[in-house]
Amino acid sequence: MSKKKLVLVGNGMAGVNVIEHMLKLARDQYEITIFGKEPHPNYNRTLLSSVLAGDTELEAIVLNGWDWYRENGIQLHAGHAVTKIEIENRTVFAEGGLSARYDELILATGSHPFMLPLPGADKEGVIAFRDIQDCETMIETSKKYRKAVVIGGGLLGLEAARGLLNLGMEVEVVHIFDTLMERQLDSEAARMLRMELEKQGMRFLLEKQTERILGKKRVTGLQFKDGFATDADMVVMAVGIRPNVDLARESGIEVNQGVVVDDWMSTSIPGIHAVGECAEHRGIVYGLVAPHREQAAVLAKRLCGVETEPYEGSVTATKLKVSGVDVFSAGEFRDQPGTRSLRIQDEWKGTYKKVVLSGNRIVGGVLFGDTSDSAALFNWIRNGQEMTEEIHASLTGQGDGGSDTGNAARSLALDDQVCDCNRVSKGTILQAIRKQDLKTVDGVKRCTKAGASCGGCQPLVASILQEELGESFDPAPASRTPICSCTDLTRDEVVEAIREKRLTMVKETMNVLGWKNPEGCPKCRPALNYYLGMIWPEEYEDDRTSRIVNEQRHANIQNDGTYSVVPRMYGGVTSPEELRRIADVAEKYQVRMVKVTGGQRLDLLGVKKEDLPRIWEDLGMPSGHAYAKSVRTVKTCVGADFCRFGTQNSIQMGIDIEKKFEGLDTPHKVKMAVSACPRNCAESGIKDLGVVGVEGGWEIYVGGNGGVHLRAADFLCKVKTREEVLEITGAFLQFYRETAEYWERTSTWLEKIGLAAVKKVVVEDKANRKQLLKRLEKTLQNRKDPWEADVNDPEARRTLYKVTRV
Numbered sequence: 123m124s125k126k127k128l129v130l131v132g133n134g135m136a137g138v139n140v141i142e143h144m145l146k147l148a149r150d151q152y153e154i155t156i157f158g159k160e161p162h163p164n165y166n167r168t169l170l171s172s173v174l175a176g177d178t179e180l181e182a183i184v185l186n187g188w189d190w191y192r193e194n195g196i197q198l199h200a201g202h203a204v205t206k207i208e209i210e211n212r213t214v215f216a217e218g219g220l221s222a223r224y225d226e227l228i229l230a231t232g233s234h235p236f237m238l239p240l241p242g243a244d245k246e247g248v249i250a251f252r253d254i255q256d257c258e259t260m261i262e263t264s265k266k267y268r269k270a271v272v273i274g275g276g277l278l279g280l281e282a283a284r285g286l287l288n289l290g291m292e293v294e295v296v297h298i299f300d301t302l303m304e305r306q307l308d309s310e311a312a313r314m315l316r317m318e319l320e321k322q323g324m325r326f327l328l329e330k331q332t333e334r335i336l337g338k339k340r341v342t343g344l345q346f347k348d349g350f351a352t353d354a355d356m357v358v359m360a361v362g363i364r365p366n367v368d369l370a371r372e373s374g375i376e377v378n379q380g381v382v383v384d385d386w387m388s389t390s391i392p393g394i395h396a397v398g399e400c401a402e403h404r405g406i407v408y409g410l411v412a413p414h415r416e417q418a419a420v421l422a423k424r425l426c427g428v429e430t431e432p433y434e435g436s437v438t439a440t441k442l443k444v445s446g447v448d449v450f451s452a453g454e455f456r457d458q459p460g461t462r463s464l465r466i467q468d469e470w471k472g473t474y475k476k477v478v479l480s481g482n483r484i485v486g487g488v489l490f491g492d493t494s495d496s497a498a499l500f501n502w503i504r505n506g507q508e509m510t511e512e513i514h515a516s517l518t519g520q521g522d523g524g525s526d527t528g529n530a531a532r533s534l535a536l537d538d539q540v541c542d543c544n545r546v547s548k549g550t551i552l553q554a555i556r557k558q559d560l561k562t563v564d565g566v567k568r569c570t571k572a573g574a575s576c577g578g579c580q581p582l583v584a585s586i587l588q589e590e591l592g593e594s595f596d597p598a599p600a601s602r603t604p605i606c607s608c609t610d611l612t613r614d615e616v617v618e619a620i621r622e623k624r625l626t627m628v629k630e631t632m633n634v635l636g637w638k639n640p641e642g643c644p645k646c647r648p649a650l651n652y653y654l655g656m657i658w659p660e661e662y663e664d665d666r667t668s669r670i671v672n673e674q675r676h677a678n679i680q681n682d683g684t685y686s687v688v689p690r691m692y693g694g695v696t697s698p699e700e701l702r703r704i705a706d707v708a709e710k711y712q713v714r715m716v717k718v719t720g721g722q723r724l725d726l727l728g729v730k731k732e733d734l735p736r737i738w739e740d741l742g743m744p745s746g747h748a749y750a751k752s753v754r755t756v757k758t759c760v761g762a763d764f765c766r767f768g769t770q771n772s773i774q775m776g777i778d779i780e781k782k783f784e785g786l787d788t789p790h791k792v793k794m795a796v797s798a799c800p801r802n803c804a805e806s807g808i809k810d811l812g813v814v815g816v817e818g819g820w821e822i823y824v825g826g827n828g829g830v831h832l833r834a835a836d837f838l839c840k841v842k843t844r845e846e847v848l849e850i851t852g853a854f855l856q857f858y859r860e861t862a863e864y865w866e867r868t869s870t871w872l873e874k875i876g877l878a879a880v881k882k883v884v885v886e887d888k889a890n891r892k893q894l895l896k897r898l899e900k901t902l903q904n905r906k907d908p909w910e911a912d913v914n915d916p917e918a919r920r921t922l923y924k925v926t927r928v
């Protein structure tokens with residue numbers, strides 16, 4: 123029997139999802155042809171925001187590559203829009219003279235961005251944010267121009283604005299109302315969101331209606347109806363979308379706002395169906411992936427003759443994909459006559475939770491700052507759950523374990539949905555973890571698709587892994603790059619092998635793991651030495667010959683072959699007595715220069731190799747580790763003891779941090795700072811870890827970098843006490859030590875694994891934090907001051923420094 127012909131118009135997320143289902147249900151029933159207007163294979167549109175923000179690459183967002191079409195016998199016409207449907211002949215016609223006959227036709231043409239019909243809207247530099255091309259245009263524009271204005275303070279506008287900030291542009295968001303994301307947030311959450319985004323550098327022009335776009339050929343600014351104007355080198359319109367219905371309308375298919383479909387996703391014409399953003403079901407057009415997935419599942423079953431429930435509409439939930447801002451909204455979140463709300467707000471922690479009840483039924487909610495309850499809340503809304511004492515206690519943090527993320531995973535039932543985009547339940551994820559021995563979020567994503575679309579559920583997937591695996595959960599995403607050309611193994615594979623095979627020496631590791639170059643190279647040997655020390659802090663004997671030359675001599679080699687010596691001065695504080703000793707040493711050994719460093723230390727420059735041990739001995743001060751991949755300086759401002767703006771004792775805090783973590787081996791150098799107020803005189807905002815004193819506590823920032831790749835640190839959390847600062851700092855350092863590649867700064871590592879993962883492991887999951895600190899403590903207990911060790915080792919003096927006279 124010849125196969126029936128199925129044609130899909132629109133190679134986007136919704137349409138191809140129908141095909142994916144059909145291939146699973148009845149592979150051989152149809153001969154499939156797909157027409158796509160865009161010249162790309164099927165990709166994840168939701169992740170364009172992440173591409174723009176630099177969190178992922180375009181190649182990584184392809185959902186089904188060219189091979190997938192070939193392997194499944196699908197005829198793909200990418201770059202060919204369908205222009206006409208001849209209903210009587212059941213034939214579609216496309217650009218380039220193409221045509222195809224169908225027995226069943228699916229319309230999945232999505233939406234087009236709404237462009238405000240303003241005078242000047244056709245100028246160069248005025249664009250939308252919808253597809254790969256828009257994304258590329260923005261990235262290119264950011265290289266040449268300075269300022270972007272985004273019109274629209276909804277989900278898309280804010281994600282675009284964050285991406286453009288990451289690309290180094292100045293960004294202003296123009297919004298028509300006085301609160302952002304009014305379609306998803308109440309005014310309180312919107313206010314908190316605005317404050318947070320302003321902190322990130324976004325500027326807002328609220329209650330502004332654009333009158334026209336200024337400029338000759340290219341945009342130069344915007345003129346508003348209230349007479350106000352602003353400059354712009356680029357304008358991004360993100361003021362909503364309109365279903366793409368022209369083709370359907372011209373073909374005589376019933377169209378209202380979208381293509382009208384029934385509960386089986388069938389249009390007014392037999393044999394023609396519609397799904398996704400172009401479809402209107404019971405008067406609603408859905409602009410989110412999750413409902414489209416539900417529609418796709420019903421249509422696929424229908425087309426394959428598999429029994430199915432009808433599609434009866436969806437309850438929707440949204441999460442904003444802006445790093446450092448957790449916002450969730452679902453269901454009926456507004457107060458209406460007949461509703462009551464539970465509201466919990468913590469201005470100090472910057473969190474807000476609102477749960478709306480109709481009668482006693484949970485019908486909607488908004489979460490800001492902490493979205494760990496989002497999955498549970500969404501499931502309650504969808505299931506029309508009644509409020510109970512138990513739910514109330516868990517929402518207010520008085521239940522068993524409070525409302526931390528670990529608890530969020532625990533509170534889900536097996537059939538509760540975790541990934542809304544791909545309709546994956548907790549039970550399915552647990553089954554995959556157990557059956558396929560999964561250890562990472564990436565693994566779960568590959569096997570179940572949970573987390574593979576917008577990524578919003580990944581923290582919850584991580585917490586399910588955490589709950590199931592405990593310590594063996596690996597929170598870092600896998601990388602496929604070998605650690606160097608001596609091996610094909612990645613960092614994770616090497617670390618895992620060291621653990622599993624209990625390898626304890628550099629040579630042995632290279633040998634057992636089949637290094638192509640048996641001697642290793644300057645890239646892998648220091649890395650192996652570090653990994654071994656990190657994994658076996660008590661047993662491992664440091665292999666000095668595998669360290670970089672500066673670390674072998676515990677000093678920085680200079681361009682003339684001499685060395686620089688930087689003694690440790692905790693928190694940048696010294697004393698007359700120490701200064702005298704430093705001055706004496708500088709004179710005695712005729713150092714070329716004494717210089718104050720950027721980290722508030724004194725650097726003795728131009729020291730001869732053979733003088734190093736004697737200088738250390740004369741100084742009688744610990745090593746400043748200025749040469750090492752380790753915790754280096756903690757810079758401090760003068761703080762509350764001296765400065766009239768100071769709210770905290772930054773000097774003492776800096777000294778305490780430095781004393782606790784000095785010399786700890788890390789994958790790359792770690793610089794820290796403590797400022798006693800947000801004026802940030804110690805530059806806490808560009809350090810690997812920066813602490814800032816605020817009224818009643820401390821804010822902790824991480825992943826900053828003041829070097830070649832300048833990066834502002836991200837806000838990690840706010841704490842009250844010195845002990846908490848030390849605890850979070852320790853957990854952060856240990857998490858970085860355990861998951862980063864050697865030679866990787868915290869800034870790159872953080873961008874790779876995401877702030878949310880760091881927050882989850884270091885801040886939210888208290889049990890995990892304890893474990894990290896326990897492991898860190900073992901390392902700290904086994905530290906030795908390298909200068910002192912060499913001073914007291916005549917053999918080292920002779921061989922390493924060629925000192926003949928001790």
Ligand SMILES: Cc1cc2nc3c(=O)[nH]c(=O)nc-3n(C[C@H](O)[C@H](O)[C@H](O)COP(=O)(O)OP(=O)(O)OC[C@H]3O[C@@H](n4cnc5c(N)ncnc54)[C@H](O)[C@@H]3O)c2cc1C
Nearest residue numbers: 132134135136159167168203204232398399409410411576
């Ligand atoms: C930047 C961005 C971020 C987003 N983030 C999220 C998110 O986090 N969560 C979420 O749930 N949703 C998000 N969305 C929305 C989500 O991407 C859409 O709801 C979803 O992609 C719609 O799928 P679709 O298949 O209906 O339409 P589309 O993905 O738009 O696919 C339709 C395809 O049909 C093609 N087409 C149109 N006309 C024709 C024709 N005549 N012939 C052939 N091909 C045609 C189009 O070119 C397009 O490729 C985001 C959207 C954007 C733009």
Ligand SMILES: NC(=O)c1ccc[n+]([C@@H]2O[C@H](COP(=O)([O-])OP(=O)(O)OC[C@H]3O[C@@H](n4cnc5c(N)ncnc54)[C@H](O)[C@@H]3O)[C@@H](O)[C@H]2O)c1
Nearest residue numbers: 274275276277278279296297298360361362409441442443
């Ligand atoms: N994280 C996510 O889930 C996500 C991210 C991006 C996009 N999306 C989806 O993509 C689609 C498009 O997103 P969107 O944000 O453009 O749509 P939207 O309709 O949700 O928001 C548009 C915003 O623009 C504002 N606006 C309208 N006219 C304006 C004007 N003249 N000047 C200033 N502001 C104006 C509106 O008040 C509204 O807040 C939506 O379906 C959205 O759900 C979702």
Ligand code: SF4
Nearest residue numbers: 759765768799802803
């Ligand atoms: S950061 Fe604040 S407290 Fe510290 S020196 Fe600067 S102004 Fe003073």
Ligand code: FES
Nearest residue numbers: 541543575577579
């Ligand atoms: S909720 Fe979007 S990928 Fe899971």
